[in-house]
Amino acid sequence: MLALAGVPPFELGIPSRVFGNAFDDEGRALYEVVVCTADGQPVDSDAGFTIAVAHGPQALATADTVIVPPIHDLSELHLGGTLSQPLASALALVRAGTRMVSICTGSYVLAAAGLLDGRPATTHWQRAEEFRRAYPRVRVDQDVLFVDDGDVLTSAGVASGIDLCLHLVRRDHGAAVANRVARRCVVPPWRDGGQAQFIERPVPPPTVASTTGTRAWLLDRLADQISLEEMATHARMSVRTFTRKFRDEAGSTPGRWLTAQRLERARDLLENSDLSIDLVANRSGFGTANSLRQHMRSVLGTSPNAYRRTFRGTAV
Known part of the structure; x- marks a missing residue:
């Protein structure tokens, strides 16, 4: 997991909670979860406290799956353009074929890195229009909880990260393991519908127009x-x-x-x-x-x- 400045602690904790509760029938852990930053230094969360990590960007070079949680400060992305140099250098360490995953606005990082060009993806519904404008090559679907495009997966906002992580466990190890993880986390193993049911669609205000x-x-x-x-x-x-x-x-x-x-x-x-x-x-x-x-x-x-x-x- 790559923690960036301004990361929300809740979303940062989702993969650790989900994958950390995945065990085989003999009780052996099925995943090792490692949290790193782009330079190995602590990062400020959006909750008013600092998060210290044990790993620097070198951890990305050995990962089978890299997860980018959301960030609220998008200044490092040069929105619609390239990544900042420290972030680009960190992602350059990721091996070819590594599974790339984003939660919520972590999709901006994958898009800025060019990993979503020509591919389907999603992000938080409140940022969907901005995301489309910034990265027009991405095929944005704002109505779903997550998009699985093989080696690149993206989720919608906040708790949809749980849905995506459970989906990965299900894909990797089957429904029985994913269901056990869901029970331990006290969440449904699968949610009906998508992000569309949460989108606010207010009635347009009256105008002076003739209709x-x-x-x-x-x-x-x-x-x-x-x-x-x-x-x-x-x-x-x-x-x-x-x-x-x-x-x-x-x-x-x-x-x-x-x-x-x-x-x-x-x-x-x-x-x-x-x-x-x-x-x-x-x-x-x-x-x-x-x-x-x-x-x-x-x-x-x-x-x-x-x-x-x-x-x-x-x-x-």
Whole structure:
């Protein structure tokens, strides 16, 4: 593990906790976890204390897997450009064929090193757009908990590092070992859905644009089935003009926008009400539970019941 300045202690501790609890049937440790820094010196964490390590960058030369936890201070990366010289020198010690892994914004380090060019990857959803702009050659998927691209793996934010490390144990030693590790760590061995279910998608604020009134009108009638013609009539426009103005002002077609708002209503009802899935589907405008399931699976990667368990801690 390569600890950099500004590392969050929680994420730094994830690999040690997960891999350190992996044993074979005879109780022998399956991994040796070593923490190093780029120059062998202590680094400041983002929690107000300094982390001292026992190893310098030479540890990278013997590693089979190198894990880069997140960093909040991206100044060492010359964002969108090259790595700082100390960090580049440290990574140059990594042997060819070594498995490279990042947790959260550790993906910036792999991207700046050119290891993600042309490859699928993920990072924390809050940094996804910045990440795309800084490293346009990377194929970013912000909706997943982690991406396994063989010898390069990336995870989304914070606790998704646990999901990725358990995945590595499962890949290396099978599901039984990974399940035992998960039990020791008191976490699920596999989480339903992806990062998409945690992304905030607030309703755009009203503007002075000409379809604002119709959008507000639609938000009050999400449970109703309203045609495009009825929307255009409410806005006092032709269907063609309404569709064009709506896309210009809301950044989406009326149908897609309406589906997104219905999905937000369904998420709110699942989190904050005891309504059945059928009633949630009806009141959010999806009509049937099956339709709601299909939309949630497509957009959020999870089901209504799994979403409710995640955000309420119980199935009602």
